[in-house]
Amino acid sequence: GENVEQHPSTLSVQEGDSAVIKCTYSDSASNYFPWYKQELGKRPQLIIDIRSNVGEKKDQRIAVTLNKTAKHFSLHITETQPEDSAVYFCAASRGPGSARQLTFGSGTQLTVLP
Amino acid sequence: NAGVTQTPKFRVLKTGQSMTLLCAQDMNHEYMYWYRQDPGMGLRLIHYSVGEGTTAKGEVPDGYNVSRLKKQNFLLGLESAAPSQTSVYFCASRPDIPGADTQYFGPGTRLTVL
Numbered sequence: 001g002e003n004v005e006q007h008p009s010t011l012s013v014q015e016g017d018s019a020v021i022k023c024t025y026s027d028s029a030s031n032y033f034p035w036y037k038q039e040l041g042k043r044p045q046l047i048i049d050i051r052s053n054v055g056e057k058k059d060q061r062i063a064v065t066l067n068k069t070a071k072h073f074s075l076h077i078t079e080t081q082p083e084d085s086a087v088y089f090c091a092a093s094r095g096p097g098s099a100r101q102l103t104f105g106s107g108t109q110l111t112v113l114p
Numbered sequence: 115n116a117g118v119t120q121t122p123k124f125r126v127l128k129t130g131q132s133m134t135l136l137c138a139q140d141m142n143h144e145y146m147y148w149y150r151q152d153p154g155m156g157l158r159l160i161h162y163s164v165g166e167g168t169t170a171k172g173e174v175p176d177g178y179n180v181s182r183l184k185k186q187n188f189l190l191g192l193e194s195a196a197p198s199q200t201s202v203y204f205c206a207s208r209p210d211i212p213g214a215d216t217q218y219f220g221p222g223t224r225l226t227v228l
Contacts, residue, residue, distance in 0.1 A: 044157070044219050046216050049216070099170070101173075102147075102157075107156050
């Protein structure tokens with residue numbers, strides 16, 4: 001089955017700096033890669049996703065890049081703010097025939113220092 | 115429109131007791147999923163359903179059973195709870211629409227097995 005590894009497990013940045021979180025996946029058939037943000041005690045919420053036919057996607061301060069050859073994808077947050085502090089999870093999925101079963105990485109605790 | 119709801123929010127069980135977690139969604143979604151979240155391990159898929167009356171095993175199904183008798187409800191059962199099942203349980207749903215791959219999560223149920 002799919003295996004997703006996520007690094008780093010913790011990341012501290014100064015407010016205004018950029019943050020980068022990296023994930024690798026094992027299944028070359030995976031074609032959908034979402035990123036979820038989870039604040040303490042809350043539910044995971046999708047912040048951005050990318051499909052295998054696209055190399056990069058941006059949404060304001062957030063961007064995701066995908067390298068299919070190397071089987072890795074990254075989340076980039078620019079101009080970080082204290083409200084960006086949360087746990088971020090990457091995930092990978094085949095499908096849609098697989099019912100879009102998601103395999104998650106182990107998470108990155110991002111702390112933005114004021 | 116409540117989205118995805120879960121009951122109960124918290125529960126403490128003794129080893130060997132049984133219980134059922136209820137997930138309900140009012141978005142007419144076909145797909146529903148049960149995950150467990152443990153510290154440092156991200157979310158892992160327990161069981162999922164592609165429609166009313168159907169269920170399938172995910173990554174970690176042992177010790178759990180599920181039922182989807184109504185489209186809007188997905189039940190997760192623990193027949194004989196074990197301390198290893200102490201976790202936070204999240205339900206998610208998504209529609210059966212091409213390209214609509216976002217999974218919407220419920221608020222979670224925190225289960226402790228003593």
